[in-house]
Amino acid sequence: MPQDNKLDSPIQYLKGVGPKRSKILKNFGIETIEELFYYFPRRYEDRTNFVSISQLKENEYQTIKGEVFIKGERRSWRRRGFSIFQLMIRDKSGKITAVWFNQPYLKKLFKNGQSVILYGRVEEYEGALQMNSPEFEVLDEKDKEAESLSLGRMVPIYPLSEGITQRYFRKLVKQTLDKFISKIEEPLPYDIRKRQDLLNLAQSLINIHFPQDKEIQQKAYQRLAFEEFFFYSLPVALRKLQAKQKQGIAHKIKEDSLSEFINSLNFELTSAQERVLAEIKNDMRSSKPMQRLLQGDVGSGKTVVATIAAIIASFGGWQAAFMVPTEILANQHFENIQKQIKGLSKKINLALLTSSLEDKEKQKIYKEIREGRIDLIIGTHALIQEELKFKKLGLVVIDEQHKFGVSQRALLPKKGTNPDVLIMTATPIPRTLSMTIYGDLDISVIDELPKGRIPIETKVYPEEKLGKVYDFIKERIKEGRQAYIVYPLIEESDFLELKAAQKMFAELRKGAFKDYRLGMVHGRMKRQEQDMAMIDFKNGKLDILVATTVLEVGIDVANASVMVIEHAERFGLAQLHQLRGRIGRGKYQSYCILIANPKGPDAIARINAISSMSDGFLIAEEDLKIRGPGEFFGQRQHGLSELKIANPITQLNILQKARDEAIKLIEQDPALSSRTNLVIREKLNKTFPEFQDLMLIG
Numbered sequence: 001m002p003q004d005n006k007l008d009s010p011i012q013y014l015k016g017v018g019p020k021r022s023k024i025l026k027n028f029g030i031e032t033i034e035e036l037f038y039y040f041p042r043r044y045e046d047r048t049n050f051v052s053i054s055q056l057k058e059n060e061y062q063t064i065k066g067e068v069f070i071k072g073e074r075r076s077w078r079r080r081g082f083s084i085f086q087l088m089i090r091d092k093s094g095k096i097t098a099v100w101f102n103q104p105y106l107k108k109l110f111k112n113g114q115s116v117i118l119y120g121r122v123e124e125y126e127g128a129l130q131m132n133s134p135e136f137e138v139l140d141e142k143d144k145e146a147e148s149l150s151l152g153r154m155v156p157i158y159p160l161s162e163g164i165t166q167r168y169f170r171k172l173v174k175q176t177l178d179k180f181i182s183k184i185e186e187p188l189p190y191d192i193r194k195r196q197d198l199l200n201l202a203q204s205l206i207n208i209h210f211p212q213d214k215e216i217q218q219k220a221y222q223r224l225a226f227e228e229f230f231f232y233s234l235p236v237a238l239r240k241l242q243a244k245q246k247q248g249i250a251h252k253i254k255e256d257s258l259s260e261f262i263n264s265l266n267f268e269l270t271s272a273q274e275r276v277l278a279e280i281k282n283d284m285r286s287s288k289p290m291q292r293l294l295q296g297d298v299g300s301g302k303t304v305v306a307t308i309a310a311i312i313a314s315f316g317g318w319q320a321a322f323m324v325p326t327e328i329l330a331n332q333h334f335e336n337i338q339k340q341i342k343g344l345s346k347k348i349n350l351a352l353l354t355s356s357l358e359d360k361e362k363q364k365i366y367k368e369i370r371e372g373r374i375d376l377i378i379g380t381h382a383l384i385q386e387e388l389k390f391k392k393l394g395l396v397v398i399d400e401q402h403k404f405g406v407s408q409r410a411l412l413p414k415k416g417t418n419p420d421v422l423i424m425t426a427t428p429i430p431r432t433l434s435m436t437i438y439g440d441l442d443i444s445v446i447d448e449l450p451k452g453r454i455p456i457e458t459k460v461y462p463e464e465k466l467g468k469v470y471d472f473i474k475e476r477i478k479e480g481r482q483a484y485i486v487y488p489l490i491e492e493s494d495f496l497e498l499k500a501a502q503k504m505f506a507e508l509r510k511g512a513f514k515d516y517r518l519g520m521v522h523g524r525m526k527r528q529e530q531d532m533a534m535i536d537f538k539n540g541k542l543d544i545l546v547a548t549t550v551l552e553v554g555i556d557v558a559n560a561s562v563m564v565i566e567h568a569e570r571f572g573l574a575q576l577h578q579l580r581g582r583i584g585r586g587k588y589q590s591y592c593i594l595i596a597n598p599k600g601p602d603a604i605a606r607i608n609a610i611s612s613m614s615d616g617f618l619i620a621e622e623d624l625k626i627r628g629p630g631e632f633f634g635q636r637q638h639g640l641s642e643l644k645i646a647n648p649i650t651q652l653n654i655l656q657k658a659r660d661e662a663i664k665l666i667e668q669d670p671a672l673s674s675r676t677n678l679v680i681r682e683k684l685n686k687t688f689p690e691f692q693d694l695m696l697i698g
């Protein structure tokens with residue numbers, strides 16, 4: 001059925017676009033007509049009435065319409081090379097100044113006598129009100145069409161930048177919609193639309209761009225969000241169905257030998273660890289392949305649970321592979337597990353595979369794995385090298401899964417025949433959401449920290465108190481502890497007035513901490529140098545480790561009890577939580593000291609959250625609220641960052657409905673081969689090409 005789809009044609013050849021504009025539009029991700037239709041407004045402005053200038057309220061976002069009567073530019077006397085552009089606008093009621101910083105091109109844009117619309121926050125400055133860096137639109141009565149789309153109605157405002165004006169874009173969308181609306185194919189089956197009370201696609205597109213009122217805009221929005229969630233859920237549903245049909249390994253669990261291991265640990269499992277272990281054992285016993293996500297806050301003890309799973313596999317004659325994102329972490333796991341299994345009566349052959357190994361050594365390990373002489377292999381990305389072949393891979397563990405790409409995660413299990421897979425993450429996702437995102441995975445949660453952990457004390461100080469903070473560190477070192485000092489940058493930057501690890505390392509070593517042993521670790525050092533510094537720190541050869549966020553996924557140093565994070569307002573909330581998770585791992589009271597000067601509302605919210613919360617799940621929920629899902633899932637982890645319009649947090653109910661419909665559809669027609677579903681299949685192939693294989697199975 002695939003037909004020549006008009007909506008796939010490039011916008012470059014539309015009237016009024018051309019090569020120059022199409023290049024800019026390409027930067028917005030718009031190359032085809034369809035992409036233009038799916039480029040949605042960021043907000044709408046009610047331009048049936050404008051606020052008169054004399055009625056403007058301080059500290060609120062408002063829209064005004066007026067005439068330019070003075071414009072000018074000046075240099076800042078405070079900062080060299082800093083320019084300020086000012087515009088005076090008046091309407092019948094009064095006048096106001098608008099200012100923009102460092103945008104010299106604005107000078108050429110405005111002319112006296114022009115009509116303009118400004119949208120921005122109104123603030124007091126030296127006794128008068130002014131608008132700071134407002135969004136603007138220059139009106140032009142001669143262009144009747146653009147004028148009618150931009151005045152006297154609900155007006156769409158798009159996320160655009162220099163080079164494409166709102167008016168131009170509106171007109172382009174309108175003309176293209178008018179011309180091609182009849183070519184739009186409806187991807188959602190009629191019965192789903194009817195059941196869910198959804199507008200059809202053509203209506204939705206028209207009304208998302210040019211709504212007559214708020215109500216119809218909302219309906220359009222819901223329909224488009226549903227569509228996005230629906231197409232997002234289809235592959236998940238497909239994968240789930242497919243997994244159900246696969247034949248996996250029914251591991252035999254040797255309880256006696258397992259108990260010997262568990263009893264030999266120098267701690268008791270928490271009840272959360274016990275519960276999760278029972279879930280994993282059930283999966284492993286079953287002949288269906290395990291697909292389990294293990295969530296647990298930093299320090300909750302996921303590693304030992306995964307180790308037990310690996311031991312189950314190897315006692316039963318299968319090989320287990322444990323993949324971690326960094327070499328240092330691989331080393332650490334290797335050493336710990338080696339210690340833990342040493343005295344066991346049933347032997348387990350352990351190996352460590354990282355890319356820094358000599359080639360000869362690597363080849364030797366490859367051979368041993370291929371011949372089945374290694375039972376448990378711990379390693380980094382080196383484990384997904386093509387050359388590496390297993391004899392009998394029965395279990396795959398992926399630690400810190402968010403540090404791997406989707407395809408990297410998928411590669412390791414392919415080295416066996418439907419092995420059990422355990423994926424671990426310390427970035428907890430709010431429960432309601434994880435069910436939907438990881439629809440094809442079963443989820444286990446370790447929601448309890450090992451007993452005896454002393455809660456970390458978190459304090460926020462301004463930079464002026466650094467001297468005192470340094471004294472505090474010295475006292476802790478005197479007591480035998482160690483400390484981390486974390487900076488946001490590696491090198492000093494011309495643009496940001498931030499402290500950088502390298503410079504501070506040099507300074508601290510000669511200054512405040514000249515009598516102490518300092519080490520440094522950052523991402524631009526060679527791997528081996530990084531590891532050396534961390535190992536020295538771990539072995540107590542350093543008092544202080546100056547670091548960047550490379551620490552985030554890192555070592556377990558129970559003796560480190562202080563972490564100072566400078567410019568803490570620059571870090572993301574999840575990042576702060578992960579960093580803080582490096583301390584509080586031993587029997588000592590630990591302290592996290594944030595040196596921060598938060599300015600914007602987001603930064604303040606982050607600092608407040610991190611200093612008042614310790615539960616990773618609550619922090620993740622807060623983070624999601626502050627950042628929104630787009631950035632939260634920024635690493636293209638599960639396609640959620642690809643959502644253009646749908647918001648899984650605020651529209652959880654739409655998400656659930658869409659997911660239910662997707663599952664129903666896949667159960668009825670797994671290959672999407674019925675006539676009405678062909679259009680779905682086509683759209684799916686286009687959106688997620690990686691799922692083509694999956695669909696053939698059905």
Ligand code: ADP
Binds near residue numbers: 273300585
């Ligand atoms: P994460 O979940 O962040 O990967 P780890 O597995 O590294 O946490 O565990 C953190 C520390 O807690 C390790 O030193 C580990 O040996 C220890 N640990 C794990 N489980 C327990 C327990 N039940 N009781 C006490 N300590 C534990």
Ligand code: MG
Binds near residue numbers: 302303399
């Ligand atoms: Mg871990």
